[in-house]
Amino acid sequence: SQQGEEDPQALSIQEGENATMNCSYKTSINNLQWYRQNSGRGLVHLILIRSNEREKHSGRLRVTLDTSKKSSSLLITASRAADTASYFCATKWDGGSQGNLIFGKGTKLSVKP
Amino acid sequence: GAGVSQSPRYKVTKRGQDVALRCDPISGHVSLYWYRQALGQGPEFLTYFNYEAQQDKSGLPNDRFSAERPEGSISTLTIQRTEQRDSAMYRCASSSSGNAGNTIYFGEGSWLTVV
Numbered sequence: 001s002q003q004g005e006e007d008p009q010a011l012s013i014q015e016g017e018n019a020t021m022n023c024s025y026k027t028s029i030n031n032l033q034w035y036r037q038n039s040g041r042g043l044v045h046l047i048l049i050r051s052n053e054r055e056k057h058s059g060r061l062r063v064t065l066d067t068s069k070k071s072s073s074l075l076i077t078a079s080r081a082a083d084t085a086s087y088f089c090a091t092k093w094d095g096g097s098q099g100n101l102i103f104g105k106g107t108k109l110s111v112k113p
Numbered sequence: 114g115a116g117v118s119q120s121p122r123y124k125v126t127k128r129g130q131d132v133a134l135r136c137d138p139i140s141g142h143v144s145l146y147w148y149r150q151a152l153g154q155g156p157e158f159l160t161y162f163n164y165e166a167q168q169d170k171s172g173l174p175n176d177r178f179s180a181e182r183p184e185g186s187i188s189t190l191t192i193q194r195t196e197q198r199d200s201a202m203y204r205c206a207s208s209s210s211g212n213a214g215n216t217i218y219f220g221e222g223s224w225l226t227v228v
Contacts, residue, residue: 033216033217035219041221042219042220042221042222043156043204043206043219043222044219045216045217045218045219048216088155088156090155090156100158100161100169100171100172101146101148101156101158101217102158103148103155103156103157104155105153105154105155106154106155
């Protein structure tokens, strides 16, 4: 079963705008990761945030983690058409085995030029 | 290699046939993972290995599914007596060590269609 749940399911914005995607999860976690999947292509790792971290930046990406609310957000600033993709959060459950990353269903982001 | 490599990229097979999907992880990576992704869904965990040892196979849906990694490098996921519900993208991934905090790198996947 999928633990992470992204919100919104779909998001359409204009180039240059910021995009914010949220993820909620159910159990205590070791870490949370965000991935991007272009249409029909591979899953690309974007950023990992550990349970003892609250915020992390990587280029135009900013991730926050609130373990008390069991939620995370991914902010993409100054979006580009090339950012069009599905974005997934994946949690590494604290009690699960090492390999058992649990993914949500994803947010489909469309950035219009 | 530079990334995780999977083959075949696309496979169409008839119901009842056996299928073998191959994964070549990033060179030197200790851990190898198999996931399955249905259309419109996120990937779901199947199984993983550290070196040649299968550490967790709790995600394998039934006993028609098996995986091996005999020399701790290349892995094969085998589906016996395929059924239409097995149609999905099968993704392999690898990470540098058994540390749960390490980044997992995914391949481009093998699309399986059972007709």
